[in-house]
Amino acid sequence: xxxxxxxxxxRTALVRTVVLLGCPRPDAEDIVQTALLKCxxxxxxxxxxxxxxxxxxxxLVNTLTDARARRWHGExxxxxxxxxxxxxxxxxxxxxxxxxxxMDRAQREVLVLRYYADLSEREIADILRIAPGTVKSxxxxxxxxxxxxxxxxxxAH
Numbered sequence: 300x301x302x303x304x305x306x307x308x309x310r311t312a313l314v315r316t317v318v319l320l321g322c323p324r325p326d327a328e329d330i331v332q333t334a335l336l337k338c339x340x341x342x343x344x345x346x347x348x349x350x351x352x353x354x355x356x357x358x359l360v361n362t363l364t365d366a367r368a369r370r371w372h373g374e375x376x377x378x379x380x381x382x383x384x385x386x387x388x389x390x391x392x393x394x395x396x397x398x399x400x401x402m403d404r405a406q407r408e409v410l411v412l413r414y415y416a417d418l419s420e421r422e423i424a425d426i427l428r429i430a431p432g433t434v435k436s437x438x439x440x441x442x443x444x445x446x447x448x449x450x451x452x453x454x455a456h
Contacts, residue, residue, distance in 0.1 A: 300346070300351075302338075302339055302342045305351075305355075306335060309352075309355070310331060310335070312416075313331045313334070313335075313355070313359060314327050314328055314331050315327075315415070316356070316359065316411055316412075316415055316416050317330050317331060317359065317363060318396070319396065319399055319407070319411040319415055320360075320363060320404075320407060320408055320411050321399065321400065321404065321407055322363065326366070329366075330359070330362050330363050330366055331359065333362050333366075334355070334358045334359040334361075334362040334363075335355075337358050337362065338354075338355055338358055350418075350422060352416075352418070353418050353419075353422040353425070353426065356412060356416050356418060356422075356426055357425065357426040360408065360412070360426050360427065398444075398445055398448050399411070401444070401448070402441055402444055405437055406437050406438075406440055406441035406444070407441070408427060409423060409427070409434055409437040409438050409441060410437075410438060410441040410442070410445075412426065412427075413434070413438055420434045420435060420438075
């Protein structure tokens with residue numbers, strides 16, 4: 300697959316992945332743009348990878364981690380914001396983001412990479428540089444927290 304075809308097909312999902320990892324949408328757009336630029340520079344290597352999608356997600360998570368380590372607060376607010384794209388099924392997206400926001404970063408990363416990005420436990424372990432057993436335990440704790448939140452009587456937010 301050519302790089303431009305990949306970006307056209309996967310960019311929206313990559314942005315959504317970063318948003319689910321706890322990043323505001325405008326920042327997520329920047330993270331994805333930076334990660335895709337890194338992938339573009341080595342596109343042949345990405346294409347040769349056993350799972351190119353997992354390779355891109357690794358670059359994406361590393362880019363997000365780097366960005367969090369060096370936050371810049373030099374942006375100036377404006378009165379007029381540019382139009383944002385329409386999010387389909389907003390209520391479900393908000394509910395998922397609300398629950399994910401209550402989790403610690405480690406659980407959120409594992410759940411998003413496993414159930415949204417559809418990566419294997421081994422791929423997630425490689426991306427996050429943790430043991431596969433740690434991926435399993437974080438996923439189990441995260442899913443338990445999701446289930447508890449769904450059973451919560453004050454879930455009528």
